Amino acid sequence: MTTEVKPSPRERLLEAAATLTYRDGVGIGVEALCKAAGVSKRSMYQLFESKDDLLAASLERRTSAYAAALLPAADDGRSPRERILHVFEQVESQSLKPEFYGCPFLAAQIELKDRSHPASRVARGVKANLTAFFRAEAERGGAGDPELLARQLSMVFDGASARAGIGADELTGLVAPTVITLLDAAGMR
Amino acid sequence: MTTEVKPSPRERLLEAAATLTYRDGVGIGVEALCKAAGVSKRSMYQLFESKDDLLAASLERRTSAYAAALLPAADDGRSPRERILHVFEQVESQSLKPEFYGCPFLAAQIELKDRSHPASRVARGVKANLTAFFRAEAERGGAGDPELLARQLSMVFDGASARAGIGADELTGLVAPTVITLLDAAGMR
Numbered sequence: 001m002t003t004e005v006k007p008s009p010r011e012r013l014l015e016a017a018a019t020l021t022y023r024d025g026v027g028i029g030v031e032a033l034c035k036a037a038g039v040s041k042r043s044m045y046q047l048f049e050s051k052d053d054l055l056a057a058s059l060e061r062r063t064s065a066y067a068a069a070l071l072p073a074a075d076d077g078r079s080p081r082e083r084i085l086h087v088f089e090q091v092e093s094q095s096l097k098p099e100f101y102g103c104p105f106l107a108a109q110i111e112l113k114d115r116s117h118p119a120s121r122v123a124r125g126v127k128a129n130l131t132a133f134f135r136a137e138a139e140r141g142g143a144g145d146p147e148l149l150a151r152q153l154s155m156v157f158d159g160a161s162a163r164a165g166i167g168a169d170e171l172t173g174l175v176a177p178t179v180i181t182l183l184d185a186a187g188m189r
Numbered sequence: 190m191t192t193e194v195k196p197s198p199r200e201r202l203l204e205a206a207a208t209l210t211y212r213d214g215v216g217i218g219v220e221a222l223c224k225a226a227g228v229s230k231r232s233m234y235q236l237f238e239s240k241d242d243l244l245a246a247s248l249e250r251r252t253s254a255y256a257a258a259l260l261p262a263a264d265d266g267r268s269p270r271e272r273i274l275h276v277f278e279q280v281e282s283q284s285l286k287p288e289f290y291g292c293p294f295l296a297a298q299i300e301l302k303d304r305s306h307p308a309s310r311v312a313r314g315v316k317a318n319l320t321a322f323f324r325a326e327a328e329r330g331g332a333g334d335p336e337l338l339a340r341q342l343s344m345v346f347d348g349a350s351a352r353a354g355i356g357a358d359e360l361t362g363l364v365a366p367t368v369i370t371l372l373d374a375a376g377m378r
Contacts, residue, residue: 024302155349156345
């Protein structure tokens, strides 16, 4: 027998903030967030200093699920090239879902504009980790210029998820050939 | 002697909307827009049906300046390859300005989320024109798959301007080598 534990007000706020800002943007009001979470504004301000802090914490909370959904398992025995392609296969597959609006960490930074916003900082860190993954695999795979390849792959990743997120393009038949061309040009094994 | 003509309330609203939404996002309030334009709310609503219409009109108004800043002159005698690279040189140069926040037409779509928003429609049309430019040059330049190359270049364009706009990367030494690799792989003259 399992006992269902109702999520705490804090968890409900984090979940509501993640879902609603992703769907509607960071401009979503505190009223709407509290309503969706079933938490009073008073309670919200007891749990979080400000809406900005709530946004930052909600992005922070998504970080490990995001990495797990995109990155291959450590030491999965595949080549660096295959491990990089895995990331793009995941984005391609995520982009097929109707509720896909692109990478939440890119969108948050574009929407917030302010680079010193606590949520921008969280998002920037997450994206820097992805670039670091690409760089490490590029090094392992013998890329001629691992740093350049990592930056190129990050740029393609963001362009791909942005365009799929706004419905400007579909990633099938687009992102894989692009990545393969870049991996080949870099001399990746 | 030149006579200085004060811009009309309509022009001032369009200018304020373009500047403020680019800097602060589409969530900017009607009050702030009117204040920046020096126009009463009453006048604003006499000139525009809604803030949404004002946003759409302000993006529409930027369209020709945007195209002129990015695209090479028709029949400038350069090769399709050089004409494509010109676009990316322009973005690279724009991205060096401190007030660069990426492509305004990409940002508007990401921020608005709603694909049927009048401003999203304007933005989508502008970006489709850029892809069409890439496709026409790809065809003229003998690309193996002009449609694929046009989509790849659009994806790199959006990834590059998004990343530079949020300060995640600089485009120097990144965007040109990437585009050249894709042009070479497509067999572009």
